[in-house]
Amino acid sequence: MQQIAIVAFSQSDCLARAGAANEVELIMPQLQAVYAQVGIDNAQDVDFVCSGSCDYLQGAAFAFVAGVDALGAVPPIKESHVEMDAAWALYEAVLKIRMGHADSALLYGFAKSSSGELPIVLSQQLDPYYLAPLWVDTVSLAALQARLLLESGLASERDMAEVVARSRRNALDNPHARLSGSVSVDELLAEDLFVSPLRRADCAPVADGAAAMIICTVEKAREWGVPYALLSGIDHRIETHNLGMRDLTDSVSTRLAARAAGVEDGPVEVAELYAPFSHQEIILSRALELGDDTRVNPSGGVFAGNLMMASGLSRVGEVFRRIAAGEIRRGVAHATSGPCLQHNLVAVLESAS
Amino acid sequence: MADTADTITGIECPVYLQYHFTAGRAPARFLTRIKEGVLSGQRCPRCSNVYIPPRGSCPACGVPTEEEVELPDKGTVQSFTVVAIPIPNNPIKPPFVVANLVLDGANISFIHLLSECENSEVRIGQRVQAVWKPREEWGYAMDNIRYFRPIDEPDVPVAQIGKLPVTGREG
């Protein structure tokens, strides 16, 4: 099977509010940045383009169509879109390269979710007959999951606070972070409960922005003459929508995806996990069977800023950056979608040399 | 067992979501100018085409657009339709003419209403000009222009539509 190389990645600053910028204006700088990294001019110089976004976050049908305006798609290009995090756009592009219909692909994800009330908006993702009419928001569902985890004894509130403290500390080195700093576990535990047992700090700060990536065949990467990382495995799995039928303290779909992607075939030096709530990082780390020798979310993860529809792709990008810079040789990236980690994607990246 | 009269085939679940929509930097600039009665487009630095309303990028070239170009409120009918059904939440009464119009100096059309004319006499290439609302009613909106109406100028040959200079037909 065709080997896939990741050659470029860029993400925007995580902004609480992107102000006057619209989606096209959010995307374009990231596209220009990845073009510059491989020395190409625009989307005409890759064989396939795929994006991820969600109409409801900005409150307009066909919102992704405007994204095409950022590409320079004249003459027309091969282009597709998933109504998912752009990590799944990456997945679609990988298939395209494997089948020999593209040697290179541009991926991007974007959202301006500050336009609406995100937790409320996402409540309309639930079963439309039984759950959506109850307007159960995403934070409340996550709180339910956290409660189960705490009661099961698999984690404590202190463990959750440690996730937050470490993430914020790591985010100090992340130039795009919305939130970073040194805060002690005790300080975090002293904060008021928000949606019990979650404190505000347990919820990753949502941000407006975009991320872009270029992948290609190894031959193409050599032709471009840029450092690259190999995408040695990628897989994703979804689980039942019925929360009552899932063991919410575990992530079975992550385990399945990790096995299929080959996580266990080598050491995991870094894991970038898309955990929008602190307790979910604990669940994911267990599902991925990460040991003490793995650095989890050295970028600060989405606690540095949760770029809706792009955070998953950014996790892959963060691992790529470290491999391309020669800091590490092997790492794992994770993306999630749906309430309480319903749908999970796992990618394994390795150094080419 | 319930008889068919009791069978539930649907439930009403109204969805209320509020958004604070952002137009974008370029459209916001356009809206700021139109509040002053000025039609302001943007020129692509690469292909030199002028877009109005501007979106901040040239879709053909995929590059940001910054240079502002002030355009007249005169233009040409690129194509049109006569609409016979009402628009939701719009007081306008059918039949009305919706036209793709290109302003002089612009290279792309936008959609607006055409009025003060016989619907049957509207044609491709026809010259039109904006009819503005009273100045005190102007807001940050394209409907500061109430509609366009035909003007007494010779039609533009089809090949020239979308290619006129800002000085218009005579330019």
Next chain:
Amino acid sequence: MSTLAAVVGIGQTQYKTRRGDVSIAGLVREAAVNALQDAGLEWDDIEAVILGKAPDMFEGVIMPESYLTDALGCNGKPMLRVHTAGSVGGSTALVAASHVQSGSFKRVLTVTFEKQSESNAMWALSTPQPFSVHLNAGAGGYFAPIIREYMRRSGAPRDVGIKVAVKDRLHGARNPLAHLQLPNITMQEVEESMMLWDPLRFLEACPSSDGACAMVIAAEELVHESPKPPAWIRGVAMRSEPTMYAGRDEVNPQAGRDCAADVYRQAGITDPRRDLDCAEVYVPFSWYEPMWLENLGFAAQGEGWKLTMAGATSLDEGGDIPWNCSGGVLSSNPIGASGMIRFAEAARQVRGDAGAHQVPGAKLALGHAYGGGAQFFAMWVVGADKP
């Protein structure tokens, strides 16, 4: 280089204004179960599910793949959700095919749907945005000026659209699943129907339907496990261009021309009218038949309408290149599924399984979908013969 793949199962629902008898989950499940049955398979035989639909706002369910996981037997499997506007049904089939053609999967299920009756699509499409005048008079209002420009360019007589409207409804009357059943429709009836967006009349526009369409796509090595003849995928292509750019030819979009050229090259087609036996083409408004006849290379520029008027695209008139034998989008239009229905109906033809709307001896067929401002295109060519 890519793995050979074929359609081994097709399932559709009844298309109608309102499917009050099923939930959204029930609707997609109906199509999926029909496809599995057609393929002689069980849920466990499916490795991944690829779901497509038009905007979430049409039903008011955000990312419905999340909620539809259970109905589609996807627990523990990969599930991908495609959205490329009106072309999504076609794009979804292509993404599903790529799962197999990439060698990554042996057998996948793909499903598309729309249940417009559960929401207000007109509302969904008209959320006000400040930089345009709020003139959303439906898709017809957008496409009517483009059609007018085609009429001007080609000098086509005014009744071409009427002829297409009649032809596709007569085709639809042969298809028991079609939403509109108008076996006695006449040119006069179409002409006298209300003019909605001049030059488009009520009967020249597509209906709005509830419905779902599903296919099972298998790798060559598993094709024999399904009892009915396969439809081999001979070519796949997609193209996009921006909605608006200076100098864009909206009547004959380059993205459509390029996409057709790409898919023909893969399938070894040099003259589509001669080489193909039939085509299922996305024609939501009558005039798009002559326009796409030209865009897809079945006729020279300005001459598409002549094929239509000569009956070349009509099954009832014994035309040499029947278009939309199923009745097309003009007879059934569950938006998110409409593109996939084109792809699936092309496959039914080459499987010899199209019932009363079968083109006798069809061996090679085109499936086509477009979306947005006629800017997103997806196409495939399927054949009875293994390439």
